Amino acid sequence: MVKMLKKITLILFLGLGCCWANTIALLDMKRFNVKSMKPVNALMGAIENELKNNDGYELRRRHKLLPEIAKEGIDVKNCEHDCLARIGALMGIDLFITGELKKAGNVYLLTLDIFNVSKASIQKTITCRSNNGMMKLMEKVRKKINVVLFESGFIREVSASHIEDSIVASKDTHSEKDGAAVLELVPNVSRELSNKKTSSLDPRDSKDSISSTPLRKEKMTGLMNIEYDEVDIPIRYDLIDDSARKIKNEPNERIEALAERLIKNCANDYEKLRAIYVWITSNIAYDVESYFSDDITYEKVEPSNVLRSKKSVCSGYANIFDQLAASAGISSQVVTGYAKGYSFKPGDKFSESNHAWNVIHLDSKKYLIDCTWGAGNVGEDRKFQFDYNDFFFLTKPEHLIFTHFPEDSELQLLKDGLTMDEFYRLPYVRSNFFNYQIELVGDHHNQYMVDYQLELNFNIPEEIKILCALKDENDKQYEGATYYNRESVKTKIFLRPPGSGDYTLSVFAKKYNDDGKYEGCMDYMIRVPDNHVKNNGYVKLWYDKISEHGITFTEIHSYNYDLNDEVMLSYLCSDDIVFSTKFEDDQGRELEQYAMVQKIDGGCGILVMPPGNDAYTLTVFAKNKKDEGSYSGIAQYVINGLVEGVNKKIYPKQYGSFSSHGGKLNSPMIGDLNLGEDYDFSVYLDNVLEMNVIHDGKWTKLEKTSKGTFELNRLFTKKGKVSLAAKMVGEDKFTTLLEYVVI
16 A cells, blocks of 8 residues: 555544553563564564654654663563553653564464553553464554554554554444544544444545545446356367366476377367366466475476476466467466465555466457466465366456456556555455355445444355354454345345454355355455444354244344343244254253243244353254254354342243144243242143143143133142143143143
8 A cells, every 4th residue: 555645633532541642662572482583673673663653652762761771770571560660650651562472383473562551551462473474473563553552542643554444333323332432534534424333344435534545436346346247268168178187298298299289189279278277277286395485496487397396386387387378379478466365364465476377368358367276275284285266267357356466557457457555455255256156235345444233245146155254363263243134146244243353254155055165255354443332243043944944033133142131032934933942051051941932923932031140052943843853953142141149030841842832821931839829820822622730630721711822820739840731633632831840
């Protein structure tokens, strides 16, 4: 991103107990498994340089500060909170940044603590991880540190170069709280924060206040309108693919000789290209050893050596394709540029070009081919797996530009090319996104600032099923953070992040009849400020079963429920769907009679009541009562009890026949009945001939009212079990529905 020469003041009014920092300093850093001080010094230098770039505070440089501290006889390496507070008071420093750097292999983990001198405590912790060495770590921490200081209220301004293209998804009017943040841009560049739960990121809203290179509306809208029209290319795919895969090159065979054998049965230049692409992607493996050891030489990517070794990196793939195409009489060109490939995450920036592919000149047209990405992929274990991908053969420029940005802008092959800034802001989509013909609805971007809730819209073919996942920077996945709703092809994905920090929202897909794994399609970077609105997430759903049973919601449920009393969870469905529940404590022990299934108009309701001041898990199951199979999970919740002491109130014990016959209990709703008290029984059940209360061997019949309910007033003079039993239409025996205990 081209940095702006001027800065924009962002005034943040926070209902917090901290003050803006005037002076800030970075102290020494602890290190673990980092033998040399060289990377530590480089990292601390990068952090100080980034802090220096902001005019929101005064930076006290380490090389000047440490000698002054030493004169006071203080050893900063063993300095704890009281010691840091004393140094701050002596030196006139408001904030200290301390930290530790850990290394395991090529993985670095940096933890920075922001120490507030006036409070004598750590006010914020920043964590950055890099799987690709120190340079990547430095890049991450440079992007993060000033933004975190600003969002936390420690500094009152931040350079525009630090502000990523983002949004604030502002608070709903009914969610406003004291101390809510108000964000204002000055001068003359402010925009209102709408009172909506959701917002979508649109860089046009921010104008020049965010980027010195504003996105052009028509161009970006055009790219979002992804087209999947079929192009008729004269290729006999099965014949050419089968023939190419059967060809094995001979020892010391020249490129020209291999090309001659590959194109022998080809009827045109398109089939020649196809044969070359299929052969390379089926026979050349990615040279992971050279890539990860940074030992890539000219000799290793020279076409004849690639053919001999059967492995290479991207430039070797591009070079051998170029020479094979030339030997077949087809004009080809090697393209170098930037690609969102291995280990890339939304929000990452490139320091140098990292990929090579090919442009083909044929019949006065130009086409794009990437043999490297067409051959397979490198897993988290750093091993290459052949996994042929047809998408990268004659790829549309409008599709490839989402992941490939050539150094020569002419080779984008677009009518209106992108800038590097615009390339970064495109949503990060993978080839499976196009293979499954997913369409973006509205303007999508690579990252979003979410204060409460985010909504993303797509058109997804009905034969494609999806899965969403939210992970933090440490790859921890969060349940109950996403929800999606589908009506035909129209798909809405909703997100409620669990807390402040940076996350990755991933969307996976596969065909409904595919028993294999879901495949990654797109990722978004989600940034959540410290002053975000707390939310309770979305219910965790088993979407396949929800769809199979035709279950819908009038309003989507939350994932977390903080309860000091009962709540009703409602599901809309046909009368053929029956439900059951499982209520567990945090040790996985099942607790009975704290959830109850009830018939409601148009569906079923689950009453839930926590037994104490702990966290519990409620899992809801369903099945079609016409099926003989077992129940399947459809939904899961976290119930946080806010009950003082122990809640002795429980529901009556419920048997499956109560739910399967559309049972609704009006009273009594408590499972333990008091000795010497009388109770009014009122129950509704479908297709019932007779209903009785059974206690101490005595059967007492309930009377059916004009409303269809069965009712009885009963006084209990003895302790013991009380059963409610019914004889159904077409049955000879009574079936137990509910069970109470007189205590």
